[in-house]
Amino acid sequence: MGLTGLEIFKQLPKKNCKECGQPTCLAFAMQLAAGKAGLDACPYVSDAAREALDSASAPPVALVKIGVGEKAFELGNETVMFRHDKRFEHPTGIAIQVSDNMSADEVKAKVDKVNKLVFDRVGQVHEVNMVAVANDSGDAAKFADTVKLVQDNTAYPLLLTSGDAAAMEKALEIAGVNKPVVNAADAGNYEAMVALAKKYEAPLVVKGSDLNSLAETVEKIAALGYKNLILDSGARELSKVIADQTQIRRQALKLFRPFGYPTIAFANNDDAVMESLYASTYVAKYAGIVVVNSAEPEHILPVITLRLNIYTDPQKPIAVESKIYEILDPGKDAPVLITTNFSLSYFCIAGDTEAARMPAYIVPVDTDGISVLTAWAAGKFSPESIADTIKKLGIMDKVNHNKVIIPGGVAVLSGQTAELTGCEVLVGPRESAGINSFFKQQWNQ
Amino acid sequence: MAVTIAKERWTSKVAEEAYGSQGIKVGGETTLPFLQFEGEIPNRPVTALEVFDTEPKDYPDMLREAFADVITDPVAWAKKVVEYGADMVALRLMSAHPDWNNASAQDVAKTAKAVADAIDVPLIVIGCGVEEKDGEILPVVAEALEGKKALIGCVTANNYKSITAAANGYGHYVIASSPLDINLCKQLNILINEMGLPLDRIAFDPLVGALGYGIEYAYSIMERARMGALTGDKTLATPIVAFIGQEAWKAKEAKDADAPEWGPQGDRAILWEVTTATTFAIAGANIFIMRHPESIKKFNAFVDEAMKSNAY
Numbered sequence: 086m087g088l089t090g091l092e093i094f095k096q097l098p099k100k101n102c103k104e105c106g107q108p109t110c111l112a113f114a115m116q117l118a119a120g121k122a123g124l125d126a127c128p129y130v131s132d133a134a135r136e137a138l139d140s141a142s143a144p145p146v147a148l149v150k151i152g153v154g155e156k157a158f159e160l161g162n163e164t165v166m167f168r169h170d171k172r173f174e175h176p177t178g179i180a181i182q183v184s185d186n187m188s189a190d191e192v193k194a195k196v197d198k199v200n201k202l203v204f205d206r207v208g209q210v211h212e213v214n215m216v217a218v219a220n221d222s223g224d225a226a227k228f229a230d231t232v233k234l235v236q237d238n239t240a241y242p243l244l245l246t247s248g249d250a251a252a253m254e255k256a257l258e259i260a261g262v263n264k265p266v267v268n269a270a271d272a273g274n275y276e277a278m279v280a281l282a283k284k285y286e287a288p289l290v291v292k293g294s295d296l297n298s299l300a301e302t303v304e305k306i307a308a309l310g311y312k313n314l315i316l317d318s319g320a321r322e323l324s325k326v327i328a329d330q331t332q333i334r335r336q337a338l339k340l341f342r343p344f345g346y347p348t349i350a351f352a353n354n355d356d357a358v359m360e361s362l363y364a365s366t367y368v369a370k371y372a373g374i375v376v377v378n379s380a381e382p383e384h385i386l387p388v389i390t391l392r393l394n395i396y397t398d399p400q401k402p403i404a405v406e407s408k409i410y411e412i413l414d415p416g417k418d419a420p421v422l423i424t425t426n427f428s429l430s431y432f433c434i435a436g437d438t439e440a441a442r443m444p445a446y447i448v449p450v451d452t453d454g455i456s457v458l459t460a461w462a463a464g465k466f467s468p469e470s471i472a473d474t475i476k477k478l479g480i481m482d483k484v485n486h487n488k489v490i491i492p493g494g495v496a497v498l499s500g501q502t503a504e505l506t507g508c509e510v511l512v513g514p515r516e517s518a519g520i521n522s523f524f525k526q527q528w529n530q
Numbered sequence: 531m532a533v534t535i536a537k538e539r540w541t542s543k544v545a546e547e548a549y550g551s552q553g554i555k556v557g558g559e560t561t562l563p564f565l566q567f568e569g570e571i572p573n574r575p576v577t578a579l580e581v582f583d584t585e586p587k588d589y590p591d592m593l594r595e596a597f598a599d600v601i602t603d604p605v606a607w608a609k610k611v612v613e614y615g616a617d618m619v620a621l622r623l624m625s626a627h628p629d630w631n632n633a634s635a636q637d638v639a640k641t642a643k644a645v646a647d648a649i650d651v652p653l654i655v656i657g658c659g660v661e662e663k664d665g666e667i668l669p670v671v672a673e674a675l676e677g678k679k680a681l682i683g684c685v686t687a688n689n690y691k692s693i694t695a696a697a698n699g700y701g702h703y704v705i706a707s708s709p710l711d712i713n714l715c716k717q718l719n720i721l722i723n724e725m726g727l728p729l730d731r732i733a734f735d736p737l738v739g740a741l742g743y744g745i746e747y748a749y750s751i752m753e754r755a756r757m758g759a760l761t762g763d764k765t766l767a768t769p770i771v772a773f774i775g776q777e778a779w780k781a782k783e784a785k786d787a788d789a790p791e792w793g794p795q796g797d798r799a800i801l802w803e804v805t806t807a808t809t810f811a812i813a814g815a816n817i818f819i820m821r822h823p824e825s826i827k828k829f830n831a832f833v834d835e836a837m838k839s840n841a842y
Contacts, residue, residue, distance in 0.1 A: 167750070167753050167754075167757075168746070168749075168750055168753075169750040169753060169754060204791075204792075206742065296533045296535075296842075297532055297533050300533050322835065322838065323832070323835040323836050323838075324564055324566070324835060324836050324837070324838040324839070324840040325838075325840050327564050327565070327812070327836065327840065328564075328565065328566075328567050328840035328842070331565060332533075332535060332536060335536045336533070336536055339536065341533075357797065358797055358800060358801060358804070358828055359828065359831060359832065361801055361805070362801070362804060362805060362808050362828065362832050365805050365808065365809060366808060366809075366812055369749075369809060369812055370812065381793050381797075382791065382792050382793035382798075383792060383793030383794055383795075383796075383797045383798035383801065384793070384797060384801065386783065386792055386793070386798065387741060387783075387798075387801045387802060387805040388805075390741055390742040390783075391741060391745070391805060391809060393742075394741070394742065394744075394745050394746040394749075395746055395749070397746055399746070399750060429743065429744065433743075436782070437782075456744070458709065459709070459710070462709060516780060518780065518782070518785070
């Protein structure tokens, strides 16, 4: 990335031995800069030079892997400040915190709740990612016991929080094999913490008291040869976190190496509603991991939903296949509902029809995955496309009536659709939430 | 090591507008949302709560309870909204809707005047949503509210002429709605401006979706509009209005009282509304039209924190 031929040339052995296939080292450097040759072609390049060249070509935000097995996940590798510039790559990991001051029963009950924070949204399963264990007691044995209890009761990766290297060592003896996040190394304890993280190859949080001290500690840790890092600027107030997260991402994209790692943010607040709002903000504003206290679904569902929305690829609407969907085993007299193949449109109408306990056929017209009104405005949800779909899928052969129901928002299409299809076109409610009363009043008279 | 703080040098700013005879100000920012370290945010985001001019048909119980004693009386309802701490009242003229009461322009204008006279905060007046009908009633409402410097909407590409002319003549502001498209937004602002209404008398409504229902589209449109404003595009520099309550309370996650896997409705419904609002706040919206009194409380608590200086 970005290195010029001359910058590369300075790192080369300058033997001009031609073993790389190029006439001179400078020519080789030019080929490297153009991406037409690999550094491996030169047998004499030093380890130090290789390191310098590799790190210069590394992505602006490093990729960090957390945990092992099915629940393992990745952070980082982000390349933009704004999702509309490209997309955000790796959804923020959500960690729910338990304290080693809690009793064993309390810990178990809370971990049970965390395990149940699994939500179905537009046909996909979404869940939290980690359990954080905090060494609030300051007691190493208590910390290790709690870590063991949590690990025995959940499949999620752990985030171990203690400033005490001795306590961290005991906890890692139990959980280290599962590559938990070690939280945190700071200016005072980094040598011991780096040694532990290295031993277990675990990702290590580096905590500063501000951006300057954070950069300083990261440099010292990089000098010890450890780069499996996550950054914490130390900010805990909302406006300060927004500013620091923005700075870290901005500077990483300008290739300021000490900030070239994913971040962690702490949303903990005594008021669970405020905590949820902070967590959502940090999801949108660049945090790699966000840590919260509440394990209640009403506080976590909004955060998980926003994460799904913000990390959706803006260039790729989520679409369902355009085919006949059968809800609750419909018979010959079941209604036929027309919608678009934007997954959200489809799942809204499917969910509400099911909730109304109404056996029905749902027929999504292929609109390249855009919503009813957007597709209508773009001319992709038209009497012609509706008629084509009805004909192509043969839906009217499945029923013994001649009626189709179109969304209320496109009522203007009813006349022409009726003409083209020969069907009786009923205008449904504008919102799928009204489908229940529509069925009651206009279908089951 | 000393880190050199990376600051953008923005060349322009969002238009500053002042609504009502009280002159409540919005806009004017010279930086992206809450990044005080590289610019000024002279005015905080403002809230409005909605009032229907006739009893709303589809309010979930939780919303209805908050206004139970005033829900059939728009004047009393508006006063209650002010008591609840809203910066503005958003009066929705649903009675004019052909499917509701099909009320006449004179009738709804009378209600609008009565509400405006009863409150000491600026008024937002929203039509019934049927473009032709709004084109008929809103000019009459604008006349009845002469001198109140109200924010009148929603103006669309199909009905902007009559409403813009009236808003201009009687000294009001307009809300210009265009569906989630930055180019349509610019185009409508230009059309309105060509009729003689200055750009700093327009607020932009990107027709947002709520959390879980397309929030990300409006989020990115707002971010792009803000970048446009800060880099000198005057047609994108109008304050942004977001109809939060209208959208959030359509979501099952807010409305459904009985959904055990999502937890109790109380915090869940409020969070659906406020998360939608705070997400748009960090994308750049200025005016937040909400429905539940608890929502504006939580939203203001969030804004209090977000507005603290983060200068380095």
